[in-house]
Amino acid sequence: MAKVQPRTLSGFMELLPARQAQFDRMADTLKKTYALYGFTALDTPLIEASEVLLAKGGGETEKQIYRFMKGDTDLSLRFDLTVPLAKYVAQNYANLTFPFRRFQIGKVYRGERAQRGRFREFYQADIDIIGDGKLDISNEAEIPSIIYKAFTAMGLKRFQIRVNNRKILNGFYAMLGLTEKSGDIMRTVDKLDKIGAEKVAALLVSEEIGLSQDQADEILKFIAIKGSNAEVLSALEGYRGRHELFDLGLDELNTVTKYLSAFGVPESHFAVDLTIARGLDYYTGTVYETTMLDHPEIGSICSGGRYDNLAEYYTDKQLPGVGISIGLTRLFFVLEDQGYLNDALNTAPADVLILPMTEDLAPAIALATQLRSAGIRTQIHAEQKKFKQKIGYADKLAIPYAVFLGEDEINAGVAAVKDMKTGDQVKLSADEAIAHIKAGLAKLNEGLPILDKGE
């Protein structure tokens, strides 16, 4: 028979089993953390009517969308989890209770140019809190604190959540009479890390944007405000009283900073940073980006912010919210690429491999049933293979324990339990074996998915 070459599309991540186990541990940590903060899980379709998904229309994203006809229906694959959330909340408004806290971890699709570390199918892991008409400022501190807890629970140490407020930026540009140009300015300032202050200044006074040298200087002076959070906030006080929106933004930033500490985020892990703007127009208050301190070149691994109108394309209801998104597939790629994955993690498909040494499998099955009832992941190796091959199977898969069950053991009511790492072998009753194996596994499973040698 003629064969088709099996292959996976470029830009689509497909992992070998041990790597998949590491990915799943990270995703599980996120799920558990999000759940501990009272977020409910949602699962929305990957396909939506194009008319609904692209209600907002336009923009860079539209070109990347996987859009196609099925019969005479115009369909699109979701490109983020925010638009489906907006649709969901507008559609189910009467059946939801607000503030509505939801998390979603799911695949999204963008037909980007294929290049290393860029994915066309990738997981996003989002949390959002949606209010009905109003939403308290404290939520804007809780959201990044959840990210702090989640990353820490994964084992990541050297990261920083950078916080700013769009009202401060918009208020500041209003002071300079530059409200109409603020979009262009923010997009330019966003390049600061990449191209440096001088080139940003040159762009600002270029014909395209057209600021005066004084205005450009004021802007560069403003975004050059650095230091501890207290120092930055204090420097910002110097601008107070010149514009209402700015003052409101500064109040909000003060409150968020105060609550971030209360929510348990140490000063080392968050920074007020006036260069953070977030491209999207719909953010209206606090905005976040998260960087790995030792790998700033990677850019933000987790971003989001406060918005006033989640679902304005679908409903007249005012639905303000705050949310944050982790690009999980890209983060996993970066962590693997930079050597952050903890390969000591137990990624075996089973904790125990039982090797029956008798033709009758019944005693092996009975023991397996006992181990599984105790929560121990157990395989029986019942293939007609040589002993060496069976042990090799446990070895290759890094299964921590092998259990031998021969006539002698069965008659004595014991099993021979071998620690595959140390080679130690002991004969134990089923109950003793369970206790012995569970103690060993507890140690093995202590490890976190990320091994951050920093600090």
Added chain:
Amino acid sequence: MAKVQPRTLSGFMELLPARQAQFDRMADTLKKTYALYGFTALDTPLIEASEVLLAKGGGETEKQIYRFMKGDTDLSLRFDLTVPLAKYVAQNYANLTFPFRRFQIGKVYRGERAQRGRFREFYQADIDIIGDGKLDISNEAEIPSIIYKAFTAMGLKRFQIRVNNRKILNGFYAMLGLTEKSGDIMRTVDKLDKIGAEKVAALLVSEEIGLSQDQADEILKFIAIKGSNAEVLSALEGYRGRHELFDLGLDELNTVTKYLSAFGVPESHFAVDLTIARGLDYYTGTVYETTMLDHPEIGSICSGGRYDNLAEYYTDKQLPGVGISIGLTRLFFVLEDQGYLNDALNTAPADVLILPMTEDLAPAIALATQLRSAGIRTQIHAEQKKFKQKIGYADKLAIPYAVFLGEDEINAGVAAVKDMKTGDQVKLSADEAIAHIKAGLAKLNEGLPILDKGE
């Protein structure tokens, strides 16, 4: 602003939060059960190159496939999890260890005619064991025993796994000299439940299939063999010695039946059933279907079998396997529709809602942190709303506990913990509150996702 009507495509399941929690509990039960049996989790792309996905080509399924161009690439959405598995195993053969045991729970796509209870996007939950060249018969008993455990762990009681062997059927038709017509015959016999024996007999002797009356009678006599498993197996012994393949199949069925008991499946939950054939040509040994005893009209809720060549379209390697698949979305729909979902299950987004009664949120946040560290899912209600509205929020979401934290409580180092169901309220220290709440939750979370009143 003109609004777009928010809607979800027909044939796509999108659940409200409480229902989603029930669905997720079912999926989690499957994941846990599969993992306990030593299966590794896989996650393959939803999109594949059409050339790869449709290597097998033809058939009913092809018309239903979501297939489209992106740029000049011909893409298709997966329509099951078996073809992606075949691709994965062929592609990663050198990096896998056999027998390879994998589970995958993921969405698949089929553009079926939209009708009630039929889905175009739906979850399949599959397990497969793939051998390299050979695979022991005991796997053919372990696979359905895992399904028995999984369904039982979900709370389902009145179901039966029906087992047959394709070698018995093929051997039987060979005895009658009907090998070439066996496909047509099996498809006709498959209609027995729906149209009855008389109509099946009429179809068999019709011009299209063209059997003699004697042959049709032999077939109807054969598939009419009923009774306990021992009775059916004993009746089959009467055919032994007439065809090698039949004899081999009967040996296999005897072995699988014996091991099914050893693997812990009670006689009440499996039945040797000679009418089970499974449409797909690639099954070569044991085949399974699973029916709900009180709802046979629903058809099989879990099917599969033994095959000799998983990946023949991609590789020359002989990769025999055995697998089974649950159509999870359809099963969930049926369970909801038939009133099987356990609505007493704790589906709230949080276990505790803290209501801070002071302006400073710090004490509430500190308490929330303690509860979360103890594994209790906790929300803080920090909105500027009336007390009644806040309690209404806990009520509507069925959050089991509300915790009030005012000046008095803070000064006394306690919190007022209210059981929202009984209305009982007690003042407790943080540690006492944790113990109190955990004891209550343990009871609440005892329930299984399915409430099967049968038996």
